Amino acid sequence: MSKQMDLFGHQPSGKARGWYRYKGRLRYPIYKLEPEGWTIRHAGHATANHPYYVITPAPGDIVVSANGRGFNKLKDAKMAVEAYLAGLIEITEPPGGGALRLMWEPWKSGPL
Secondary structure, eight states, rough: OOOOOOOSSSSOOOSSEEEEEEETTTTOOEEEEEETTTEEOOOOTTSSSOEEEEEESSOEEEETOOOHHHHHHHHHHHHHHHHTTSSOOOOOOOOOOSSEOOOOOHHOOOOO
16 A cells, blocks of 8 residues: 655545644644645745735645735634635636635625
């Protein structure tokens, strides 16, 4: 039985569905939704206003919030991914290119 590793060198787990924390670069952990493979990373700048961004399972596109920036809080990024997977919001591609956007603005609409 071969052991495959994902993009971050982690072995696929048989864990229950949920967000798992992995060691990341610098002091910022990586959060991964198992088993779907959605990933949330911190940009790495200690004073960033919008530090969190999402990476899709395949083909690994970067996804940001509706305003074109990262998410302010980790919980907002997690909730946006969960809302997308539940079919409540969509991912759009901005005109002119750039990072894909999860069309949910928690500062306007509040929690789901």
